[in-house]
Amino acid sequence: MSKSKRTETPPVHNNPNAQQDALTALRTETALSRFPLHSLTKGKNTPIELTNHPSAVLWRVDHNNHYGQPGALAYKLDTWVINRRIEESGQPIPKILRLGSLREIAAEIGSPSNTNPVKQALLQNATASITAKITFKTTDKGQKDLEAVFQRYSIVFTGEKLPDGRAADAVYLILNDIYQTVLNSAIFRPLDYEYMKSLPPISQRFYEIVSYQVYAALKYGNPRAKLAYSEYCQLSTATRYPDFEHVKKQMYKILRPHVQSGYIAKIQYEATTDSQGNPDWIMYLTPGINANREYKSFTGNTPAPKRRKPNKEHVNLELPFPDATNAPIPTTTDLTEHQELLKALINAELNQSDAEHLAREYPDICRQQLAYLPYVEHFKTSKGAYLRSAIEGNWGPPTAYSQTQQKQAEAEATRKGKAEIALREAEKKSRKAHEERHHADFCDFICLGIEELKKTHPELITAFTAYEDERHESLVKSPMAERPMFKATIEKFNTPTLRAQRFIEFCKEQKDQFLIEIPTFWEWDESHNTTPFSKKWG
Numbered sequence: 001m002s003k004s005k006r007t008e009t010p011p012v013h014n015n016p017n018a019q020q021d022a023l024t025a026l027r028t029e030t031a032l033s034r035f036p037l038h039s040l041t042k043g044k045n046t047p048i049e050l051t052n053h054p055s056a057v058l059w060r061v062d063h064n065n066h067y068g069q070p071g072a073l074a075y076k077l078d079t080w081v082i083n084r085r086i087e088e089s090g091q092p093i094p095k096i097l098r099l100g101s102l103r104e105i106a107a108e109i110g111s112p113s114n115t116n117p118v119k120q121a122l123l124q125n126a127t128a129s130i131t132a133k134i135t136f137k138t139t140d141k142g143q144k145d146l147e148a149v150f151q152r153y154s155i156v157f158t159g160e161k162l163p164d165g166r167a168a169d170a171v172y173l174i175l176n177d178i179y180q181t182v183l184n185s186a187i188f189r190p191l192d193y194e195y196m197k198s199l200p201p202i203s204q205r206f207y208e209i210v211s212y213q214v215y216a217a218l219k220y221g222n223p224r225a226k227l228a229y230s231e232y233c234q235l236s237t238a239t240r241y242p243d244f245e246h247v248k249k250q251m252y253k254i255l256r257p258h259v260q261s262g263y264i265a266k267i268q269y270e271a272t273t274d275s276q277g278n279p280d281w282i283m284y285l286t287p288g289i290n291a292n293r294e295y296k297s298f299t300g301n302t303p304a305p306k307r308r309k310p311n312k313e314h315v316n317l318e319l320p321f322p323d324a325t326n327a328p329i330p331t332t333t334d335l336t337e338h339q340e341l342l343k344a345l346i347n348a349e350l351n352q353s354d355a356e357h358l359a360r361e362y363p364d365i366c367r368q369q370l371a372y373l374p375y376v377e378h379f380k381t382s383k384g385a386y387l388r389s390a391i392e393g394n395w396g397p398p399t400a401y402s403q404t405q406q407k408q409a410e411a412e413a414t415r416k417g418k419a420e421i422a423l424r425e426a427e428k429k430s431r432k433a434h435e436e437r438h439h440a441d442f443c444d445f446i447c448l449g450i451e452e453l454k455k456t457h458p459e460l461i462t463a464f465t466a467y468e469d470e471r472h473e474s475l476v477k478s479p480m481a482e483r484p485m486f487k488a489t490i491e492k493f494n495t496p497t498l499r500a501q502r503f504i505e506f507c508k509e510q511k512d513q514f515l516i517e518i519p520t521f522w523e524w525d526e527s528h529n530t531t532p533f534s535k536k537w538g
Helices: 072-088 102-108 116-127 177-185 193-197 201-220 229-236 244-261 289-299 332-347 352-361 363-375 383-393 399-456 458-476 484-491 496-509 521-527
Strands: 025-029 048-053 056-062 096-100 129-137 143-150 153-156 171-175 188-192 225-228 264-273 279-287
Touching: 025 072, 025 193, 048 229, 072 096, 072 102, 072 116, 072 193, 072 201, 096 102, 102 116, 116 153, 116 383, 143 177, 171 177, 188 193, 188 201, 193 201, 201 225, 201 229, 201 244, 201 279, 201 289, 225 229, 229 279, 244 264, 244 279, 279 289, 332 352, 332 363, 352 363, 352 383, 363 383, 363 399, 399 458, 399 496, 399 521, 458 484, 458 496
Parallel strands: none
Antiparallel strands: 025 188, 048 056, 056 129, 096 171, 129 143, 153 171, 225 279, 264 279
């Protein structure tokens, strides 16, 4: 394959009616790039493993724990820089490729003053181990099987020795034999390089995946390209959701740039299930004017006339976008939050360009690093440079921040502990006051029960009456009967309150003889009281 010719005039992607045909093509191999290698989910490691895909019996990627899992920055390096160097090298692909200095590479991906994250991302890519058992198409119109465990390339940094003994004047790739063989035998296909660079990583990955289907639809005159949601999740490491509400929200963010650019004109969904019976959705994508322009520019052909559309009566469709010129815009809340984040980044001495880029691609990491910033003791160069590096590298919190958070957590735990103790004390006091306020009502209830038991359990009441007479006689005949306290007790002997208390005591003493269960005050309060305690504290 010879070196591709490029134009200096970038395509106008934000205008769906653009008629400019010259695009900046980047040709990439179709053997390995169709499978996921990078985790594009921000802030977490994602296991990457496919089994029983139509083109892969097995595909697994294991990262080096020291350097970390290749993420969004490593993905940009692979797709924006390394793939471009591979294409520019011509066929056959040489074993050694010059990338440029770290600063040149950083500038190419939009971070000219920060090379440490770039170096880290290069090492993440280089140390990622691929376990593959796949089949891919070759340039001689055949197909080839690959079953191997390998890393794609090694990195030689400036000043280190190259295989031929020379000191490297820049960063170089040394291609693994297996990877070099794949590159020299696999089919390459074109992608719009400038359009690809304008997209967030998750939307760029969708473009790489769906471009196969869009190309086929335009070639054969199909009105829509078709892609299963489950397959997109497999090939992109995106989280797969089982309900359509989450699917719509997830795909809205991913598809929106493609609708706004005119690459996709309309998206429709059809509910279905996968081979295991799990919920799935078929995404039907109508190619837009820029997809047609891309096809014509890359192939020199006009897209085939569209075939007759399928009968929509038999398709259950949901439309997140009405059309390419009337796509939903973010809510006022979304715009306000974005503008506030952008303002905070600029106030933290980040330049406008970097602030817009980072706020768009890493909003959550930006907010976290802004929270860390006041606790950073010193900056090697400037606050803005530090903040940009911290966001791109997703750095952990400074020690002072962690200590402050711990103190705040301890203070909050102490406050909650005191509040819980105060609440328990208040409940205890309120419970006691409630019992005192309703105790007479409870005793009346017990006395009414005694009257009912005369009919149903006469032997119990006879024994209780004898018990009462004995207690009364002992009080009357007591040597202290004339004392004021005893006199008051004798006078109140037959009040409902004292009688209820005696009956409860008697039933406890005679529980083995008379199998009668007397409710406690709190049982009565819950089941018979019109204003139970639980209504206040439940």
